[in-house]
Amino acid sequence: MSIGSVPVKFKVTIDNDRCMLCERCIENCSYGVFRREGQKIVPDSRKCTACHRCVAMCPRDAIDLEEKPNDYRSHPLWTREAREAIYNQAKSGKIILSGMGNALDYPIIFDRLVLDACQVTNPSIDPLREPMELRTYIGKKPERINIKKNNSGDYDLNTEIAPNLKLETPVMIGHMSYGAISLNAQKALAKAVSSVGTFMGTGEGGLHKDLYPYQSNMIVQVASGRFGVDINYLERGAAIEIKIGQGAKPGIGGHLPGEKVAEDVSKTRMIPLHSDAISPAPHHDIYSIEDLVQLVRSLKEATEWKKPVFVKIAAVHNVAAIAAGIARSSADAVVIDGFKGGTGAAPRVFRDHVGMPVEVAIATVDKILREQGIRNEVSVIASGGIRDSADVTKAVALGADAVYIGTAALIAMGCRVCGSCYRGLCPWGIATQRPELVSRLNPDEAAVNVANLINGWTLELAELMGAAGINSIESLRGNRDRLRGYMLDEGILDVLDVKMIGA
Amino acid sequence: MCGIISVIDRSGSSMDGGAIKKALAQMNERGNGEGAGYAVYGAYPDYKEYYALHVFYDNLAESKTAVEAILEKWGHIEHSEEIPTYEQSRLKKTQIPWRYFFRPDASLISGGISGEKDAVIRIINTVNTSVNGALIFSSGKDVGIFKASGWPEEVADFYRIEDYEGYIWLGHNRYPTNTGGWWGGAHPFNLLDCSVVHNGEITSYGTNVRYIESFGYKCTMLTDTEVVAYLLDLLGRKHELPVDLAVKALAPPFWDEIDRMDISKKELYTALRMAYGSALMNGPFAIVVANSDSIMGFTDRIKLRPMVAAEYGDRMYISSEEAAIRTMEPVLDSVWMPTAGEPVIGRLRR
Numbered sequence: 001m002s003i004g005s006v007p008v009k010f011k012v013t014i015d016n017d018r019c020m021l022c023e024r025c026i027e028n029c030s031y032g033v034f035r036r037e038g039q040k041i042v043p044d045s046r047k048c049t050a051c052h053r054c055v056a057m058c059p060r061d062a063i064d065l066e067e068k069p070n071d072y073r074s075h076p077l078w079t080r081e082a083r084e085a086i087y088n089q090a091k092s093g094k095i096i097l098s099g100m101g102n103a104l105d106y107p108i109i110f111d112r113l114v115l116d117a118c119q120v121t122n123p124s125i126d127p128l129r130e131p132m133e134l135r136t137y138i139g140k141k142p143e144r145i146n147i148k149k150n151n152s153g154d155y156d157l158n159t160e161i162a163p164n165l166k167l168e169t170p171v172m173i174g175h176m177s178y179g180a181i182s183l184n185a186q187k188a189l190a191k192a193v194s195s196v197g198t199f200m201g202t203g204e205g206g207l208h209k210d211l212y213p214y215q216s217n218m219i220v221q222v223a224s225g226r227f228g229v230d231i232n233y234l235e236r237g238a239a240i241e242i243k244i245g246q247g248a249k250p251g252i253g254g255h256l257p258g259e260k261v262a263e264d265v266s267k268t269r270m271i272p273l274h275s276d277a278i279s280p281a282p283h284h285d286i287y288s289i290e291d292l293v294q295l296v297r298s299l300k301e302a303t304e305w306k307k308p309v310f311v312k313i314a315a316v317h318n319v320a321a322i323a324a325g326i327a328r329s330s331a332d333a334v335v336i337d338g339f340k341g342g343t344g345a346a347p348r349v350f351r352d353h354v355g356m357p358v359e360v361a362i363a364t365v366d367k368i369l370r371e372q373g374i375r376n377e378v379s380v381i382a383s384g385g386i387r388d389s390a391d392v393t394k395a396v397a398l399g400a401d402a403v404y405i406g407t408a409a410l411i412a413m414g415c416r417v418c419g420s421c422y423r424g425l426c427p428w429g430i431a432t433q434r435p436e437l438v439s440r441l442n443p444d445e446a447a448v449n450v451a452n453l454i455n456g457w458t459l460e461l462a463e464l465m466g467a468a469g470i471n472s473i474e475s476l477r478g479n480r481d482r483l484r485g486y487m488l489d490e491g492i493l494d495v496l497d498v499k500m501i502g503a
Numbered sequence: 504m505c506g507i508i509s510v511i512d513r514s515g516s517s518m519d520g521g522a523i524k525k526a527l528a529q530m531n532e533r534g535n536g537e538g539a540g541y542a543v544y545g546a547y548p549d550y551k552e553y554y555a556l557h558v559f560y561d562n563l564a565e566s567k568t569a570v571e572a573i574l575e576k577w578g579h580i581e582h583s584e585e586i587p588t589y590e591q592s593r594l595k596k597t598q599i600p601w602r603y604f605f606r607p608d609a610s611l612i613s614g615g616i617s618g619e620k621d622a623v624i625r626i627i628n629t630v631n632t633s634v635n636g637a638l639i640f641s642s643g644k645d646v647g648i649f650k651a652s653g654w655p656e657e658v659a660d661f662y663r664i665e666d667y668e669g670y671i672w673l674g675h676n677r678y679p680t681n682t683g684g685w686w687g688g689a690h691p692f693n694l695l696d697c698s699v700v701h702n703g704e705i706t707s708y709g710t711n712v713r714y715i716e717s718f719g720y721k722c723t724m725l726t727d728t729e730v731v732a733y734l735l736d737l738l739g740r741k742h743e744l745p746v747d748l749a750v751k752a753l754a755p756p757f758w759d760e761i762d763r764m765d766i767s768k769k770e771l772y773t774a775l776r777m778a779y780g781s782a783l784m785n786g787p788f789a790i791v792v793a794n795s796d797s798i799m800g801f802t803d804r805i806k807l808r809p810m811v812a813a814e815y816g817d818r819m820y821i822s823s824e825e826a827a828i829r830t831m832e833p834v835l836d837s838v839w840m841p842t843a844g845e846p847v848i849g850r851l852r853r
Contacts, residue, residue: 121504121680122704122786123807130805131757137777144742145778147771155748157771164777370717376781397709469706469787471805474780481709 003091006084010050011068012043018062025054025063030425030437051418053427085348098348099421099431101248101340101385101407108340109359109492110391114501116482117467125466132462133472136402138239138379139164139308139332162332163308165219165239167402168197169458170473171392173450174337174383174404175221175241175312177203179256179265179277180344180421181410182438183210185430188413188446190214195451196458201241201404204254204279206268207233219310222299224253225279227269231302239332240299241310242292244283247341247358247384249350250314254279256344260424262433293329300330308332315339315361315384316354320368323380327369333379335404336361340385342407344431345422358384359398363496366399366478375399375478389460398496399478412453413446504678505690505702506530506823509791510831511798511849512670514817517545520664520672526830527655527674530823533702536593537684538677539658540650542691542698544643544795545669551645553581553604554623554695559686560599561636567601569634577626578607586649586662594653594661598686602647620695620740624720627694631723638686638723641693645795648698650675650689658689670851671793675700687724694732696794697739701728702823703788703808714781734782735792747846750801752779754844757804791821797850806843813838819849 012033014025019041025034026041033047034054045068054063070080085096118124125132140162147155173189180203187210193200194217201219202211206228211218220237222229234240245251256265256277266273286292296309311326312335313319319336326334338358343351362382369375382395383404395403411417414428421431429441465471468482476482484501485493493500508526512518520541527539547555556574560566574580586600607622614625627639641648649662655676659665675690691698705711705727712722712730718741720733731753738749752775755761761772776783787807791800800821802810813820813828813835820828825838841847 118706122706125805131759133758135758141777141780142774143778145744145774147744147748149745154768155745155771156767157774159774159778161770161774161777366713370713373717375717376714376778469704470785472780472783472785474776474783475707475710475785477710477781478713479707479709480713482706 003087005046006087007071008045008048008068010045010048011066012045012048012054013064014041014043015062015064016040018060020060020062022059024057024059028053028057028427030427030432030434031420049418049420050416051420051427052416056414096348097345097422098351099343099345099419100417101342102352103419104352106357108385109357109488109496110387110394112486112488113359113394113483113496113498114486115390115393115397115464115468116484118469122469124469125471127459127462127466130466130471132466134169134458134462136167136170136473137164138167138381138401141377143377163306164332165199165308167199169454170396170400170402170461171454171457172198172381172402172404173200173409174406175201175203175219175243176344176406176410177205177221177256178208178268179203179205179260179433181431182429182433182441183208183264184438184441184443185410185413185446186211187443188441189409189450190218191443191447192409192450192454193217195447196454198454199238202237204228204243205265206270207236208264208268212236222295223279224281224283225277227271227277227279230270234299234303234307237307239308239310240303241312241335242295242299242331243312244286244292245312245314245316245337246343247314247337247339247355248343249346250316250339250355251281252347252350253281257422257424260433265433289325289329292326296330310335310381312337315356315358317356319356319361320364323365324368324372324374327374327378331378333381333401334365335381335383336365337404338382338384341383342410358382358395360492360495362395362398362400367497389457389464392457393461393464393476394483396473396476397479397483401477408453409450412450413441504533504680506533506676506827507700507702507789507791508674508820508822508827509700509793509798509800510672510818510820511793511851512818513849513852515670515851515853516817517668517670518672519668520659520666522831523672523674524655524659524664526822526827527659527676529827529830530676531654533678533823534654534676535678535684536654537679538650538652538675538689539655540648540675540689540691541659541662541664542646542648542671542673542693542700542793543667543669544646544671544793546647546667547604547645550581550604553606554619554642554644555647556603556605556639557586557641557648558601558603558630559638559640560601563599566634566636570630570637573626573630573634574603574605577611577622578605580605588661589663591653591657591661594651594657597652623695624736628719628721632721640687640724643693643696643698643795646693646696646698648691648693650691651686652684652689671798673698673700673791673793673798680704688726690728692724692726692728692732694729694736697732697735698793699728699732699735699790701731701788701790703803704786705730705784705788706786707784710781711784731784731790731792734784738779738782746797746799747848748775750799750846751775752782753784754801754804755783756844789823796853797848799846799848800841801846802841802843804844811838811840812847817852821847821849
């Protein structure tokens with residue numbers, strides 16, 4: 001122990017005058033911060049993750065939680081995080097894991113893009129009085145349609161349209177597997193998407209039978225581990241997604257620790273109880289774009305060409321060329337996951353340093369697909385750090401057909417972004433498989449919260465479109481004219497193909 | 504704002520430009536003196552087999568030499584001349600309008616060029632994007648566009664519009680609000696057989712431009728009107744949609760309405776929106792599009808700009824204001840207000 005301990009990150013204090021010794025904090029904290037000593041609750045701040053469960057559940061507001069200020073000698077280069085990472089690795093010799101999204105202070109491009117609104121010459125549209133159309137079809141579109149005039153003088157469609165997902169809002173919920181999150185959390189998300197007319201991903205965890213009633217709103221995932229994948233699973237999904245990469249950790253696979261592989265998870269994933277579920281970085285049958293084409297077509301063939309197949313990749317520097325390859329692979333949609341995306345667990349060094357922002361990725365993908373004349377034939381889904389309806393609007397204006405949200409949906413269920421999902425102790429019953437914790441999440445109530453969030457964003461999106469004089473989401477998609485860059489440099493503006501503010 | 508007026512004589516009889524000049528001036532409240540223009544079909548009967556290329560030149564040295572080198576390289580110039588103009592007290596000649604009667608040789612051009620029309624589009628794109636001080640703004644057969652920055656009467660007098668005759672006339676009185684007034688930005692906008700006048704703003708411009716440019720078109724006029732001409736060229740000429748269906752792609756029925764259609768119609772309109780969502784035009788607009796056979800007017804889906812249609816004998820009119828139509832024809836057989844997104848079409852009886 002030559003290094004000793006590092007200072008505590010969070011300081012928990014109890015106001016003993018307010019505390020009534022109900023011990024709810026002890027019951028609620030799965031990290032074991034609180035214990036009772038006589039007539040006092042005593043916190044052990046070192047164990048705190050700032051999950052806020054105790055603060056939220058204390059009936060007397062007797063708990064204070066604050067981030068402890070840096071008490072190392074201050075240094076602009078050797079920050080607290082840098083030093084503590086070294087202490088931890090010097091002790092363990094291991095990779096440092098972390099949860100949730102990128103924690104470095106990169107500028108957020110979304111926040112430096114501003115939207116436009118109509119004044120005088122072009123009327124704003126009031127969504128309360130006028131129709132506002134957010135319906136979005138995700139899937140392959142024909143380059144053109146052929147029609148034939150029939151005997152009665154009407155036109156008949158002479159082009160077969162590939163199967164598409166019909167969304168009533170361009171907000172979907174991304175893939176968070178059963179295993180990474182609890183069954184109650186998945187149920188809540190499934191009920192929510194069914195009620196608002198959108199879709200969610202199963203993640204690479206199979207499809208639990210309790211979710212069968214919602215299967216028409218679920219996108220099943222085929223990742224490198226192929227966990228839970230069989231023909232029954234494929235046939236139940238409304239669409240199939242091949243996961244190649246994930247924004248939070250491009251270039252590496254997934255890892256669900258054996259402790260989270262409880263009985264039901266093992267059955268759903270089709271793996272032995274308590275075994276580590278390791279998805280390797282590469283799919284062992286995909287080492288080229290041709291191999292991907294084969295998998296896309298195999299999945300289509302297996303499901304009789306009735307389901308759209310998506311391919312998800314992490315946003316990396318040559319994302320545009322990769323996406324163009326995917327677009328030509330028979331895939332119906334390409335999902336681009338930016339480096340602000342969340343995750344249950346990722347090596348810290350990946351989460352914080354690999355990949356690129358989804359804003360840039362979407363803009364470049366949209367550009368190359370247009371240059372190649374195929375943008376219209378494939379859908380683009382943006383994910384990774386979508387925080388509010390403004391981000392959704394800007395993502396669509398940059399060229400996305402729809403977005404996936406992940407962390408935002410978890411926050412709607414109570415998650416406080418404490419970043420400790422990989423420990424399986426989530427006190428909110430979300431990122432855990434412990435029955436006593438899972439039962440804390442009421443799927444019906446959480447479903448209402450998630451549906452409320454999506455409905456709220458949808459209303460805001462409609463308002464933003466109306467303000468811009470647009471009453472159909474098709475006219476927002478790729479409409480860079482409705483965006484201006486604010487405090488963005490010329491290089492980024494050029495990549496985004498967005499004009500500077502005032503221009 | 505902006506005022507539009509159009510007339511077709513369905514028997515093909517000619518009208519001179521005197522009446523439309525007065526009609527357009529009737530709507531001077533809708534303009535600000537920054538742009539006006541006229542299109543006339545049937546203008547060049549002597550050269551009706553040739554593409555009439557109207558060009559604005561900044562000078563007759565480098566830019567004209569460069570354009571003529573391009574035209575001679577890719578085809579044959581049958582005749583060329585300066586378009587006669589007559590300076591007005593306020594309207595000075597800031598650019599030199601020139602016209603060529605031209606026939607391209609499509610076999611000389613590579614890259615998916617399938618015929619004369621594609622070749623002409625390629626030549627226009629080349630000139631408008633690479634030759635400084637030259638702008639081809641009109642390219643149809645037997646069609647002429649006459650436009651400038653000025654009031655309708657000034658522009659008409661500048662070109663002596665009453666000296667021209669044709670069976671279709673379009674007029675536009677401009678009140679530019681999202682780009683500056685300049686000669687190229689005045690309407691009508693023309694590409695090949697298709698001429699467009701437009702009142703409004705297309706808020707989907709960014710989407711429409713990105714869509715149309717992915718098919719090889721280049722938007723160079725700094726106005727949202729040209730994209731309409733390109734979209735109609737793509738949907739009508741290249742994708743072979745009948746004109747009424749092409750309009751339904753640009754201003755489609757709402758999903759609510761589509762959901763209520765019978766199954767085959769619903770499939771058709773769903774497919775139309777899925778395939779051509781990026782061609783959908785949003786924002787307030789009233790548009791009249793002419794080609795050698797017809798004029799067609801349509802508005803945006805919630806009719807944020809006015810449009811009125813009328814008939815008198817063989818003549819059919821579409822305008823922003825009934826008063827403008829009555830300037831041309833005081834007593835009309837019928838006058839009506841087309842519903843939002845519904846095209847009104849007047850065709851030659853051939």
